[in-house]
Amino acid sequence: MTFQFLGTGTSVGVPQIGCRCPVCTSGDPRDRRRRCGALIRTGEVAFLVDTPPEMREACIEYGVDRVDAVCLTHAHMDHVAGFDDLRRFNTLNGGAPMRCFAMDETIEQMHRIFPYISNRKNEMGLFRPMINFVSNGKPFTIGDVAIERLAVEHSFPCCGYLFTSPDGARLAYISDCHEIPDETVARIEGADTLVLNCLRERPHPTHLNMAAALGYISRIQPGRAFLTHMCHDLSHMEWLSKLPKGVEPAYDGLVLET
Numbered sequence: 508m509t510f511q512f513l514g515t516g517t518s519v520g521v522p523q524i525g526c527r528c529p530v531c532t533s534g535d536p537r538d539r540r541r542r543c544g545a546l547i548r549t550g551e552v553a554f555l556v557d558t559p560p561e562m563r564e565a566c567i568e569y570g571v572d573r574v575d576a577v578c579l580t581h582a583h584m585d586h587v588a589g590f591d592d593l594r595r596f597n598t599l600n601g602g603a604p605m606r607c608f609a610m611d612e613t614i615e616q617m618h619r620i621f622p623y624i625s626n627r628k629n630e631m632g633l634f635r636p637m638i639n640f641v642s643n644g645k646p647f648t649i650g651d652v653a654i655e656r657l658a659v660e661h662s663f664p665c666c667g668y669l670f671t672s673p674d675g676a677r678l679a680y681i682s683d684c685h686e687i688p689d690e691t692v693a694r695i696e697g698a699d700t701l702v703l704n705c706l707r708e709r710p711h712p713t714h715l716n717m718a719a720a721l722g723y724i725s726r727i728q729p730g731r732a733f734l735t736h737m738c739h740d741l742s743h744m745e746w747l748s749k750l751p752k753g754v755e756p757a758y759d760g761l762v763l764e765t
């Protein structure tokens with residue numbers, strides 16, 4: 508199984524519009540952070556985690572020519588604004604509806620944000636995404652990947668995911684939260700890979716800052732940890748210099764082999 512970061516930036520992206528700070532004007536490609544999303548692939552399937560606004564660009568840049576399903580973490584716009592571009596994958600899949608796994612609250616919100624989503628074939632061209640929404644309340648599989656939802660606190664209906672590869676490797680993905688409940692910490696303890704949101708060093712009401720993220724990482728004790736959903740306060744090199752061994756800032760396009 509491979510896990511590729513399609514985006515690693517916070518809700519406004521990096522660079523931010525109208526910002527001339529050293530990170531927003533950096534020449535290091537790892538300091539350009541699209542909004543958060545990911546692609547998981549095995550020999551059998553390919554699926555997305557979230558559909559951020561730059562999903563289309565990322566799919567073109569990284570040569571993503573197949574998507575069989577989607578898992579949504581939540582319906583904040585930085586995670587779903589690219590949803591309409593799933594139409595292209597409907598076409599590539601021969602016009603079949605795509606399964607989209609999400610929390611019940613998220614499914615309701617998606618119907619409000621995109622009231623034209625259908626699960627029936629469009630009569631005159633593919634002008635609306637064809638989606639079969641599926642509640643993610645119970646463990647499920649996409650192809651040969653086993654998946655379960657992880658409870659998190661984000662002051663908004665939101666979840667993380669635990670993905671287990673065909674050979675048993677466990678990858679936990681928590682892109683947005685300010686707190687991780689004890690039962691989730693216990694569920695992902697010792698995971699091979701942990702991807703965790705970390706906005707910046709200063710505290711924030713709905714996201715983890717560096718101290719809080721490192722606190723959870725030391726409790727969860729993953730084999731390796733990657734930070735995502737980062738703002739423009741720190742460059743990739745600055746993050747690297749501040750983080751302990753085994754914890755790294757992710758960057759757009761990075762592929763993890765599990």
Ligand SMILES: [Zn+2]
Pocket residue numbers: 517518543583585586682683736
């Ligand atoms: Zn977010």
Ligand SMILES: [Zn+2]
Pocket residue numbers: 522523526527528529530531532739
């Ligand atoms: Zn900036």
Ligand SMILES: [Zn+2]
Pocket residue numbers: 581583661683
């Ligand atoms: Zn959010």
